[in-house]
Amino acid sequence: QKEVEQNSGPLSVPEGAIASLNCTYSDRVSQSFFWYRQYSGKSPELIMSIYSNGDKEDGRFTAQLNKASQYVSLLIRDSQPSDSATYLCAVNRGSSASKIIFGSGTRLSIRP
Amino acid sequence: EAQVTQNPRYLITVTGKKLTVTCSQNMNHEYMSWYRQDPGLGLRQIYYSMNVEVTDKGDVPEGYKVSRKEKRNFPLILESPSPNQTSLYFCASWRVNTEAFFGQGTRLTVV
Numbered sequence: 001q002k003e004v005e006q007n008s009g010p011l012s013v014p015e016g017a018i019a020s021l022n023c024t025y026s027d028r029v030s031q032s033f034f035w036y037r038q039y040s041g042k043s044p045e046l047i048m049s050i051y052s053n054g055d056k057e058d059g060r061f062t063a064q065l066n067k068a069s070q071y072v073s074l075l076i077r078d079s080q081p082s083d084s085a086t087y088l089c090a091v092n093r094g095s096s097a098s099k100i101i102f103g104s105g106t107r108l109s110i111r112p
Numbered sequence: 113e114a115q116v117t118q119n120p121r122y123l124i125t126v127t128g129k130k131l132t133v134t135c136s137q138n139m140n141h142e143y144m145s146w147y148r149q150d151p152g153l154g155l156r157q158i159y160y161s162m163n164v165e166v167t168d169k170g171d172v173p174e175g176y177k178v179s180r181k182e183k184r185n186f187p188l189i190l191e192s193p194s195p196n197q198t199s200l201y202f203c204a205s206w207r208v209n210t211e212a213f214f215g216q217g218t219r220l221t222v223v
Contacts (some may be wrong), residue, residue, distance in 0.1 A: 026135045034211045043202060043214040044155070051209075087143070088155065090212065098143055100152065104154030 001026055006103035014111055019076040021106050022079060023089030026070065033065055035074045036088040038105065044088055061112050079110045114139045118203050125193055125222055133188045134217050136204030143206045144186040148172065148199040154164075155202065161186055166212035193222040 004025050013019040020034075032051050036044035050056045050064040050072070056063045062075040070093075076083055089103040116137045124133055137144065142171030146162035147170075161180040175197055177189040186205075190197060198221050204212040 012194075027213070032209050032211075040202070041217070043217055044212075045214075046211050051212050060126075092209055092211075098206070099157075099160060100145065100204070100206060101210050102147070102155040104152070106138070 003027060003101045004085070004089055004103040006087075006089050008104060009107040010108055012109045012111055013027045013079050015079060015081060017079055019079045019083065019108055019110070021074040021076075021087050021089075021108065023072045023074075023103055024070055025072070025075075025089075025091045025101075027091070027093060028067075028070065030070075030091045030093050032092040033063070033072045034090040034092070034100075035063060035072075036090060036102075037083075038088055040086075045093050056082075081110050083112060084108060084110045090104045114215050116150045116203055116205055116212070116215040118218050120202075120217060121177045123218060123220050124222070128192050128195055131190050131193060131220075133190075133201060133203075133220070135188065135215055136184050137142070137186075137203075137205040137213070138184065139205060139207075139213065140183065141205035141207055142183075143208070144180065144190045145170070145204050146176070146178065146186070148197075149203065150199050154198065158188070158201075164208055175190060193220075195222045198222050 035048040038044040050063040086105040146158040147155040159178040198205045203215040206212045
């Protein structure tokens with residue numbers, strides 16, 4: 001079992017709709033969770049971080065964390081063509097180890 | 113400006129010719145890591161470092177070496193590169209329990 005799992009996609013969503021991206025993780029001691037957006041050939045860029053159970057909203061983006069279910073999600077409202085990218089879920093184990101592990105990414109395509 | 117700087121951005125080399133990819137961060141981060149990214153495989157950790165002189169293997173360490181003699185620098189060394197090390201490489205740094213900051217990436221081709 002991979003430590004951080006995501007559906008590889010591609011996920012195709014019409015422009016203006018809500019895109020929903022999911023991620024599960026296996027290590028219960030994980031303490032912080034991140035969503036990165038990556039355009040082809042470019043560096044990942046952070047779009048959301050979440051540290052406690054519940055929802056966190058930032059503009060069109062909402063991250064949701066459920067530690068009991070070991071589940072993190074990202075909602076993108078009013079999807080735009082510029083949102084077409086690969087979205088990487090990342091988990092930081094915290095403590096002295098503080099290793100960051102990435103999922104393999106979900107490719108999102110917004111169709112006009 | 114807070115940043116992680118990798119060099120070179122692009123590199124074409126021949127099998128067996130030793131090379132070093134440099135990584136430097138100016139944020140005083142304790143943790144640094146190297147990842148490689150191949151199509152469909154996501155970011156796979158090669159090595160990471162928790163502080164000066166403290167390093168640990170990641171998921172794909174074979175064929176790579178690292179050193180952390182100073183807090184800001186974390187070079188990746190390929191002693192004898194092979195074609196299966198052709199990939200896109202990223203260096204990243206972070207503080208404990210926070211997000212990773214990435215360098216611009218190094219596209220390496222080994223022929």
